[in-house]
Amino acid sequence: MDFADPFFGISWLDALIRLVIVVGVMTLVVMYLIYGERKLLGRFQQRKGPSYTGPAGLFQSFADAIKLVGKEDLRPRNADRWVFEFAPFAAFIPVFVILVTLPFAQDWGVRNLGLGLFFVFAVLGLNIVGILMAGLGSGNKYALLGGVRAAAQMISYEIPLVISLLAVAMVAGTLNLNEIVLLQENRPFVLIQPLAFVIFFTAMLSELHRAPFDIPVAESEISGGYFIEYSGIRWSMFQLTEYAALWAFSIFGAVVFLGGWAFPFGLEWGWGWQLFLTIFKSFFLIFLVMWMRATVPRLRIDQLMNFCWKVLIEVSFLLIIVNGFFLYYGWSETILGLVNWAGAIVFIGLVYSRGIRRSRAREYVGTYRNPEAATP
Amino acid sequence: MTVWPDTREGTLDVGGFETVDMTINVGPQHPSTHGVFRMVLTVDGERVVDAEPYIGYLHRGLEKLTENSDYRQSMGWWDRTDYLAGMCCEGAYCMAVEKLAGIEVPDRAEYIRVIMMELSRINSHFMFFGAFGADLGSFGTSFVYGWRERERIYDLFEEVAGDRMFPTYFRPGGLTMDLPDNFEHRCRWVLSSVRQGLEDFDGLLTGNEIFVERCRDLSPVTQEQAINWGLTGPMIRATGLKWDIRRAEPYSIYPHLKFEIPVGRQGDVFDRFMVRMAEAYQSSRIIEQCLDEMPRSGLVLNPDLPTTLRVPAGECYLRTEGTKGEYSVHAISDGSNKAYRMKLRSPAFCNLSALREMVIGTYVADAIIILGSLDIVLGEVDK
Amino acid sequence: MTNEEPQQTESPPARPLATLASTQSPNQQLRKTLEDTLAKVHPNTPFEIGETKTDVNLHCPPEHFAALVTTLKERKELAFDMLRNMSGVDYEEGLTCAYHFYSFAHNYSLQVTVKCPPDNTHIPSLTGLYAAALWHEREAAEMFGFVFDGHPNLKNLLLEEDLNIHPLLKAHPLAKPEILQGIEESKPGFDF
16 A cells, blocks of 8 residues: 555545544553653652652553642633634644654655645744744743743744754755655764764754753743643643654654665565664654653753854855755765765864863862862 | 942833833742741832842740749740751850859760760751752752751750750750760761762852852852851851850860861852851861860869759850851840840841842842852741 | 861860861951051941851941941951851840951951840941842841841742741740731631
């Protein structure tokens, strides 16, 4: 059966069935992502994480979901009623729509769009609307700050995100996600476009409001940001959005950069192996995101914007220019990869060395480690 | 840093748009106010234009209670002031009473007191590292790192005194009871774990680029400002002033112990953090010396004390180096069995009074970590 | 501004450690300097120098207080640049305010005691000289009813803003918190 073939030959029934499958799978995956994140953070933080509800706490997310559905749906008196109530859906639907286009295996997916990459960019931008609605409609100053921070951050980081993906599209020569995956049958694009991957991963963290870019939801500053006034089912919609977006982005990253279902022996070993590859790669990216969350502190909003506008955008434009030269003159892909690797290493090295240079921490650190050393 | 016009009155005309300053209420229920502290920030976008702190949500009338209870009864109130380092507060209170009454303390008790006070200091500093990391947004990891060592120190306190946070272990004239048998072994084990904990914090926070970017050059304080604002403790040492009451106006057995006074350079948030880090290490050095030198046996409570402690009339201002700064007690007695007046000079109270000057002109996110770097304990601020 | 390592005190061998009596005690050198300087700068001020158990204690009337503190801060041989504490005391014959100053340059510690007359609680504010006095004075004002002339913002700090009582006065009743809240008629427990 091909992508385009409708189930039972009826197109509306086909659409319904596919969407129901996506919603069901997504909800289940999100529940276990939350469980997995809590377990992982527990490991990073020398504690156990959820361990009482069910074997090894496996049913914890179900218990939470039941509790959230049972909670009272509160609305502040000075909230803008319809904006407040529709905001979670406006935030959720774009993420859900992205999942529709992603290829999980060769013939597994909802729709195979010719301009899949383009569709994903276009729909992603709509996510901001829901978050701004929540921020402005809540009638809360923390929510307002959070919403405005989120808008500024997401709109800014959309640009390097799109450009880094365009760099890959230039190399691939297509915007169809399935064809991009097929082109990576022998080597994933991360090997020849590592700098694009670094930019994509950074921008993805920012779009997802994950540490160190969790400024719009900063718990210790504005205590939750735009969803501070939400409770019960509407709050859980935001939670669902957050984790569904995490999953969608990770699959997207796995498809575009890590070879999706095709890279090692995808075409030979059948659909089971392909599905495993996609899921495994996306979960690897999710693991990286969670690891970051457990480790790094949060940036400040001006540092975040500076990093985007003064560093990431320039680097990504440079990447596109370099790619253009290579494609125009038809130079070898190996050299393109080498140049990109050099760029990625220099980029990470510069960011890292800046922190070390600015800290002058070693002098102090030496003081406290060596009791006999003179104080500075 | 942008210099804001001095004459800001509500609205400001920027390019045809009218912008209005917004007030944000932070606290008393807020994740980063370290208790029940409240500040009203006036912000222009993300910039803090004005800040007004409100305290007193935890005011329990410590001084009035002390005036109306016996010298030994009010012990329990005093270790509830700086509740992260209860033993330091007990130490200051007991020494003030001893100073007034002229009570001698046995040597062994002096050593045990110093061990306990320094363990409390480590305990409080670990709480600071953890909470400061959480303020910066390191999602609980630093918090759990800090709690791990604190848990071990609290276990030790429980073995010694029977209680974890509020041990009420000291008495005017000595200690309640002697140490348990295996104390030295356990204490050395705790110290090794403390040093491991410091290494862990060093790896988690100090070397992190984002941590450095956030904390370096943030709200630098000069020595003159620090002295004028009455900052003490790690806050003033971060400015480079080598002033520690344990050295400048020594008490107990500190003149006999070897330790360094760590100082910073420019008094910014990063220096405040690093000074506390080095200080916790020096405390572990002090404890090791005490364990080596202390008398192996002997009395821990002055045997000549009467059943009812009547303190001759007099006045003293006893200075100690608490965990947050100068923790001093101004005590006045009138010859009865109750203090006539006991005033607590709370270090966190004085440090907090400089908050407004420190946060103006910074970002909202910075205001939070500047507040965190003051290391306030509301039990001590509000008395 | 460095502080030398303090000298280890010579004590009889039966008690080798420094006791409190030997460590924090009134500085006789400060007392002498203070007497000389004040006699020179303020010949007509009726001050009086005594000692507490830990500090040199300078008694001075409130009307000369501001001028005296300016001298203490600005004279080079004294240089009391930090106001480390201030506490009100309610003696039966009138309110008293004790200020503790510290000099980083000389490692001096000084207590200045200002005794108000029974019917007058006005003391000049030190906020112009020491920023640290801002909160200390607010606290003393709400707890004892001092009026610090020249303080920019003398509202309640620890107590509720509209609670006009002075709890640390000896005359303030200790028990019956209901009286303070004006609800002495109500039954114990909550009304639902």
